[in-house]
Amino acid sequence: MMNSGLASENWNGGGSPYAVGHKKLGMWLFLVSDSLTFGSLLISCMYARTASSNWPTPFPMWPSIAFASLMTFCLLTSSLTMAFAVAASKRGDRAAAVKFILLTILGGVAFLVLHAREWLHLIDEGVRPWSNPWGSPLFGASFFGLTGLHMFHVFSGVVYLGVIALGTRNGKRSHEDVEVCGLYWHFVDLVWMFIFPLIYLMSVSPK
Amino acid sequence: MSSHASTSHSTGHAAPQGFIRKYVFSTDHKVIGIQYIFLGLFSAILGTALSMMMRLRLAWPGSQFPLLEHIFPTGFPGGVMSPEFYLAVLTIHGTIMVFFLLTTVPLSGFGNYILPIQIGARDMAFPVLNMLSYWTTVVALMVLMASMFVEGGAPISGWTAYPPLSALGKIAGPGLGAGQTLWIASIAIFCLASLLTALNFITTTLNMRAAGMSLMRMPLTVWAWFTASTVALLAFPVLLGGGILLLLDRLAGTSFFLASGMVVSGKVMTNSGGSPILWQHLFWFFGHPEVYIIILPGMGITSHIISTFSRKPIFAYKAMVAAIFAIGFIGFIVWGHHMFASGMSPLVGMVFSVLTLTVGVPSAIKVFNWLATLWGGHIRCTASMLYALGFVSFFVTGGVTGLLLAQPAIDVYFHDTYFVVAHFHIIMGLAAVFSIFAALHFWFPKMFGRYMSETLGKVHFWITITGVYSIFIPMHFLGMAGAPRRYAQFTEFAYLSKLQPLTIHISWAAFVVGAAQLILLFNIFRSMRWGKRAPDNAWEATTLEWVIPSPPPHDNFGDMEPVVYRGPYEFSVPGAKADFILQTEQEVEGGE
Numbered sequence: 001m002m003n004s005g006l007a008s009e010n011w012n013g014g015g016s017p018y019a020v021g022h023k024k025l026g027m028w029l030f031l032v033s034d035s036l037t038f039g040s041l042l043i044s045c046m047y048a049r050t051a052s053s054n055w056p057t058p059f060p061m062w063p064s065i066a067f068a069s070l071m072t073f074c075l076l077t078s079s080l081t082m083a084f085a086v087a088a089s090k091r092g093d094r095a096a097a098v099k100f101i102l103l104t105i106l107g108g109v110a111f112l113v114l115h116a117r118e119w120l121h122l123i124d125e126g127v128r129p130w131s132n133p134w135g136s137p138l139f140g141a142s143f144f145g146l147t148g149l150h151m152f153h154v155f156s157g158v159v160y161l162g163v164i165a166l167g168t169r170n171g172k173r174s175h176e177d178v179e180v181c182g183l184y185w186h187f188v189d190l191v192w193m194f195i196f197p198l199i200y201l202m203s204v205s206p207k
Numbered sequence: 208m209s210s211h212a213s214t215s216h217s218t219g220h221a222a223p224q225g226f227i228r229k230y231v232f233s234t235d236h237k238v239i240g241i242q243y244i245f246l247g248l249f250s251a252i253l254g255t256a257l258s259m260m261m262r263l264r265l266a267w268p269g270s271q272f273p274l275l276e277h278i279f280p281t282g283f284p285g286g287v288m289s290p291e292f293y294l295a296v297l298t299i300h301g302t303i304m305v306f307f308l309l310t311t312v313p314l315s316g317f318g319n320y321i322l323p324i325q326i327g328a329r330d331m332a333f334p335v336l337n338m339l340s341y342w343t344t345v346v347a348l349m350v351l352m353a354s355m356f357v358e359g360g361a362p363i364s365g366w367t368a369y370p371p372l373s374a375l376g377k378i379a380g381p382g383l384g385a386g387q388t389l390w391i392a393s394i395a396i397f398c399l400a401s402l403l404t405a406l407n408f409i410t411t412t413l414n415m416r417a418a419g420m421s422l423m424r425m426p427l428t429v430w431a432w433f434t435a436s437t438v439a440l441l442a443f444p445v446l447l448g449g450g451i452l453l454l455l456d457r458l459a460g461t462s463f464f465l466a467s468g469m470v471v472s473g474k475v476m477t478n479s480g481g482s483p484i485l486w487q488h489l490f491w492f493f494g495h496p497e498v499y500i501i502i503l504p505g506m507g508i509t510s511h512i513i514s515t516f517s518r519k520p521i522f523a524y525k526a527m528v529a530a531i532f533a534i535g536f537i538g539f540i541v542w543g544h545h546m547f548a549s550g551m552s553p554l555v556g557m558v559f560s561v562l563t564l565t566v567g568v569p570s571a572i573k574v575f576n577w578l579a580t581l582w583g584g585h586i587r588c589t590a591s592m593l594y595a596l597g598f599v600s601f602f603v604t605g606g607v608t609g610l611l612l613a614q615p616a617i618d619v620y621f622h623d624t625y626f627v628v629a630h631f632h633i634i635m636g637l638a639a640v641f642s643i644f645a646a647l648h649f650w651f652p653k654m655f656g657r658y659m660s661e662t663l664g665k666v667h668f669w670i671t672i673t674g675v676y677s678i679f680i681p682m683h684f685l686g687m688a689g690a691p692r693r694y695a696q697f698t699e700f701a702y703l704s705k706l707q708p709l710t711i712h713i714s715w716a717a718f719v720v721g722a723a724q725l726i727l728l729f730n731i732f733r734s735m736r737w738g739k740r741a742p743d744n745a746w747e748a749t750t751l752e753w754v755i756p757s758p759p760p761h762d763n764f765g766d767m768e769p770v771v772y773r774g775p776y777e778f779s780v781p782g783a784k785a786d787f788i789l790q791t792e793q794e795v796e797g798g799e
């Protein structure tokens with residue numbers, strides 16, 4: 001048997017089989033595609049790590065990991081506020097939606113600032129894309145490559161959120177727009193949840 | 208209220224006014240489709256011209272061509288093409304043909320024009336994104352062309368851009384400085400454009416089918432474009448990722464693809480830790496699916512045309528759909544067959560070999576079903592049909608050599624010889640190009656309201672198919688004799704010197720084929736103005752594009768709200784008044 005009512009009928013044309021609009025479906029597809037871009041970079045970095053005998057493990061629990069955990073906290077909190085924003089816009093409470101989107105932006109910006117500090121700190125310690133004081137030069141290459149691409153996504157997300165916040169305030173953007181933007185933001189978060197363990201936690205210094 | 212969301216869903220939007228909005232920055236899928244086709248035509252002309260230059264060099268290595276020296280003073284010092292310039296020409300030829308002709312025309316070109324109409328939609332799901340994707344593709348092509356005019360000229364690392372050559376920069380040779388950087392940038396831009404197009408096609412197919420257009424009533428062309436788009440959505444981002452890393456290697460000093468201990472142009476390099484094999488994995492994880500992105504639309508087009516001109520339903524429609532999917536899926540797990548000679552453990556080689564051979568199963572299903580469709584049909588031997596049959600022929604000839612190459616023990620000998628060149632030119636180049644020819648003759652009446660000339664089409668077909676087989680069959684023998692690919696000259700090798708007449712023969716055949724394409728060009732431009740007028744249903748076919756006027760109005764269906772009542776290939780139905788029934792025709796009372 002086919003599954004229930006609406007959905008199965010829509011496979012026969014004249015409607016959306018997943019009961020979603022174009023924008024949402026399009027965003028899901030984009031995220032599938034983007035996850036493969038990140039996937040190819042993550043796998044490449046792990047390939048390099050596995051293939052080298054001198055991969056450095058330079059991060060002490062304090063302060064490096066604690067600091068990175070704080071960054072993770074900022075990003076995760078921003079996902080929570082984004083969920084609130086989507087819920088508010090669903091209720092039709094535009095003012096609250098805008099407020100929560102602005103909080104999300106705040107979380108994103110905090111992440112970016114902390115992350116920039118982290119880059120400067122590592123550069124200060126002598127990490128470069130082509131070398132570092134501890135071992136395989138690909139450590140720095142992986143770190144800057146992966147987190148750079150991710151930061152670019154966070155930055156684009158902040159701009160995107162800003163556009164949606166503005167549009168929501170003056171009524172130009174629908175609930176679907178807020179929701180679709182939320183999908184993107186959660187995805188950017190999710191990617192960090194792969195980068196954090198693979199870059200940081202797997203490189204904790206053994207004391 | 209939310210004006211933004213509602214406009215994209217509304218039916219029957221007004222046609223845009225003014226030349227720029229109508230023909231240049233148009234959001235109409237039909238205009239964009241034709242724009243892609245013309246972009247492909249331009250690429251084909253350029254790519255063919257480059258291949259003719261290579262054939263000159265290979266057949267007559269010492270001869271001087273003062274005219275060419277005049278045009279390319281640095282490439283032809285003393286009138287003889289330098290080996291480096293040969294490699295640059297080879298790289299641009301391959302890149303242009305694979306990306307800007309074979310990837311764009313069958314999928315983005317014909318798919319854009321025909322897919323929305325065949326599912327009963329008025330446009331793509333994201334018309335503005337569609338326009339942006341097209342113009343992004345144009346930018347990619349322009350960046351690629353720019354690589355030829357920077358210091359050092361075009362890159363010499365081939366369409367696969369293998370490191371270390373492609374990662375080292377200027378020190379590694381001419382064209383590997385700015386030229387190579389632009390090449391990678393061009394491909395990265397192309398990746399973006401392609402994955403956005405793919406996303407658009409998938410959303411359109413899922414969300415915008417007319418009432419009654421269930422999945423199993425979709426024409427096989429739609430299935431093929433849909434699957435190819437899915438493959439593109441998953442393959443292009445991996446090339447994009449690889450491209451980012453390669454750019455980092457070149458511009459930021461990383462060594463993802465560079466191992467330690469390299470000595471380049473007498474200089475010891477400081478890179479360490481990376482692996483050129485990693486690029487091969489990334490590239491071919493994209494590259495093998497890419498060949499299916501190229502060929503799947505051709506399979507759909509061939510099925511569609513063979514059914515129409517055999518006046519018979521396609522044999523085993525469901526098996527055809529399943530085969531399309533199987534090919535798309537298996538395409539993702541066979542990339543290692545390009546790397547047998549790169550140093551691969553025998554076990555992994557074995558696995559990739561067996562997986563590769565399984566592609567033969569759905570491929571054979573398709574071939575047998577095409578033949579079964581032809582069997583006993585009332586065949587109408589139009590030019591379009593001939594090209595479709597040509598596709599089948601190439602798919603068989605090229606597929607058989609694929610099965611040989613898929614075996615590691617044989618491939619370590621054949622790899623990087625002309626045997627591989629023959630394999631992929633037949634199965635990818637010619638098959639896809641013939642599907643383009645077939646599609647062009649088939650849908651031209653829909654696009655322009657006039658037929659292309661059948662006589663000119665048939666003359667072009669017979670010269671081209673005879674010509675290309677005389678090019679590529681001998682190439683297998685060259686490969687078996689050990690002639691390596693990507694060399695400007697064979698005469699230096701004693702063991703190949705006896706085969707020089709064969710090389711000369713190939714070059715002559717290539718010139719004939721090249722010249723024969725003028726017939727096609729003439730046919731296209733003549734028919735646009737003076738071709739025989741075509742009725743709306745130019746071929747007495749069944750699918751939705753034949754319900755509407757030729758050329759179709761801006762919103763395709765005008766006042767009509769298309770509703771679909773039957774499958775896509777109802778030809779020669781017993782008891783019906785004509786030998787075809789349109790998909791929009793309602794069931795007769797008490798029928799079936």
Ligand code: HEM
Binds near residue numbers: 545606613630634
């Ligand atoms: C039964 C089907 C097929 C099999 C078993 C097969 C197998 C192979 C193998 C093993 C190679 C690697 C040869 C080498 O480099 O030493 C190869 C190369 C190639 N194949 Fe196929 N193939 C098949 C179908 C196709 C199709 C349908 C296309 C394109 C539409 C295609 C396009 C190519 C290309 C472009 C290359 C060469 C790439 C390069 O090195 O530049 N093949 N094939």
Ligand SMILES: [Cu+2]
Binds near residue numbers: 494495541
């Ligand atoms: Cu392959």
